[in-house]
Amino acid sequence: MSEPLLQAVNLECERDERTLFRNLSFSILPGTVTRVEGPNGSGKTTLLRILAGLNDAWTGELLWCGEPRHLRRESFLRNMLYLGHRPGIKPLLTPLENLRALTAGRYPMDDEVLIRALSGTGLEGFEHVPSRNLSAGQQRRVALARLLIADEPLWLLDEVFTAIDAQGVEAIEALLQQRADEGGAVVVTTHHDLDLPAMQRITLGEGDWDDS
Amino acid sequence: MTAKAPDIRPVTASVGVGQAMKSVFLRDVRVAFRQRQDLLNPLLFFVMVVTLFPLGVSPEVSFLREAGAGILWVAALLSVLLSLDHLFRHDFDDGTLEQLVLQPQPLFLLVLAKTVAHWILTGLPLVVLTPVLGVMVQLPGNSIAVLCLTLLIGTPVLSLIGSIGAALTLGLRSAGVLLSLLIIPLYIPVLIFGTGTVAAASEGAPVGAYLALMGAFLVLAVTLAPFASAAALKISLSNS
Numbered sequence: 001m002s003e004p005l006l007q008a009v010n011l012e013c014e015r016d017e018r019t020l021f022r023n024l025s026f027s028i029l030p031g032t033v034t035r036v037e038g039p040n041g042s043g044k045t046t047l048l049r050i051l052a053g054l055n056d057a058w059t060g061e062l063l064w065c066g067e068p069r070h071l072r073r074e075s076f077l078r079n080m081l082y083l084g085h086r087p088g089i090k091p092l093l094t095p096l097e098n099l100r101a102l103t104a105g106r107y108p109m110d111d112e113v114l115i116r117a118l119s120g121t122g123l124e125g126f127e128h129v130p131s132r133n134l135s136a137g138q139q140r141r142v143a144l145a146r147l148l149i150a151d152e153p154l155w156l157l158d159e160v161f162t163a164i165d166a167q168g169v170e171a172i173e174a175l176l177q178q179r180a181d182e183g184g185a186v187v188v189t190t191h192h193d194l195d196l197p198a199m200q201r202i203t204l205g206e207g208d209w210d211d212s
Numbered sequence: 213m214t215a216k217a218p219d220i221r222p223v224t225a226s227v228g229v230g231q232a233m234k235s236v237f238l239r240d241v242r243v244a245f246r247q248r249q250d251l252l253n254p255l256l257f258f259v260m261v262v263t264l265f266p267l268g269v270s271p272e273v274s275f276l277r278e279a280g281a282g283i284l285w286v287a288a289l290l291s292v293l294l295s296l297d298h299l300f301r302h303d304f305d306d307g308t309l310e311q312l313v314l315q316p317q318p319l320f321l322l323v324l325a326k327t328v329a330h331w332i333l334t335g336l337p338l339v340v341l342t343p344v345l346g347v348m349v350q351l352p353g354n355s356i357a358v359l360c361l362t363l364l365i366g367t368p369v370l371s372l373i374g375s376i377g378a379a380l381t382l383g384l385r386s387a388g389v390l391l392s393l394l395i396i397p398l399y400i401p402v403l404i405f406g407t408g409t410v411a412a413a414s415e416g417a418p419v420g421a422y423l424a425l426m427g428a429f430l431v432l433a434v435t436l437a438p439f440a441s442a443a444a445l446k447i448s449l450s451n452s
Binding site: 080082092 | 227236246247302306308311313315317
């Protein structure tokens with residue numbers, strides 16, 4: 001088996017004096033899709049933010065390619081794509097400008113590539129419309145266009161199916177599977193009934209932690 | 213959906229930090245110009261305070277000459293303070309701040325780019341308006357020139373120090389009051405030296421030493437404030 005991209009050892013997180021999880025250990029291997037499950041408030045988003053490095057209120061160990069993550073911050077950030085609850089889309093900018101700003105610090109792309117990515121998510125013809133005129137689902141699609149041009153091997157996606165129609169959901173599922181097949185790794189939290197072959201599950205909000 | 217076949221192995225190369233800073237800067241400027249009333253607010257405030265002072269206190273030339281530089285400095289300081297809450301707030305709300313923090317770049321330099329954009333959009337217009345308002349409060353030409361110079365050096369310091377407070381109070385719902393309480397004490401030295409320089413100039417004393425001190429403030433703020441803001445941003449995001 002190849003080396004895990006990301007490895008969590010004995011993660012523990014408390015929030016508002018409530019323990020969300022304790023002794024949580026798992027490995028994110030290349031070529032896998034991992035689904036974080038659990039009822040509302042069980043800490044799915046918190047776990048994902050911890051993995052992304054946005055939340056510091058945890059103890060335990062996180063290893064990126066076998067080394068402590070904080071020692072390799074830049075390498076980790078360069079190879080990790082995080083999409084949160086809030087899509088990171090500026091309402092005053094057009095989808096094209098938004099996408100350009102989101103990718104500029106990582107891998108600047110020609111507008112042509114960005115426009116192709118936007119039309120790949122069904123936003124053809126909306127490239128130059130202010131994003132505030134778009135629907136919630138369309139705004140999320142602007143953020144999701146990043147998945148079409150991303151070269152990061154590790155994706156951390158929080159509630160990625162929110163406000164997306166059935167066709168879009170299917171397309172995203174295919175993308176996740178494709179990324180895993182290409183040797184990347186995906187971690188998703190979702191209430192949507194996602195069932196891909198060989199999917200790893202991390203279940204929160206129960207007595208024991210499933211790490212199959 | 214068709215994807216470009218990406219290279220999936222972890223890559224080490226990333227974009228130069230200069231390019232990333234330029235992108236952050238341009239985005240902020242673009243957003244600001246699409247929301248012009250936010251740009252005008254601090255300017256209008258500045259003009260109104262300076263206009264109301266002679267009406268409210270005294271239109272006497274002797275009084276205005278004496279107090280004019282102080283009035284302009286205080287008004288500029290308060291209007292910068294007024295605009296600070298916007299520095300990170302919108303980015304925080306729409307999630308672009310998370311993406312900024314996750315860029316594989318030194319965060320303090322990206323924060324510096326944002327602060328420079330903030331200064332160009334709020335501080336610099338105040339400096340440009342100052343000669344007009346200086347004439348209005350009857351300042352002599354020499355004093356106006358020195359006043360402009362002190363504001364040119366001083367307003368970036370205000371933006372830089374303010375960015376620390378704006379970042380620290382980001383997660384709070386009633387950030388305004390706390391922001392003022394945190395930041396005003398740090399603004400006082402800049403204010404004292406700013407107005408002191410103009411006072412010295414109006415008495416015909418050399419102002420080189422004053423200006424050098426203000427320059428030292430600026431250097432100190434440029435080198436230290438972005439680190440503090442970046443650290444504060446991480447804390448605010450971690451608690452959200």
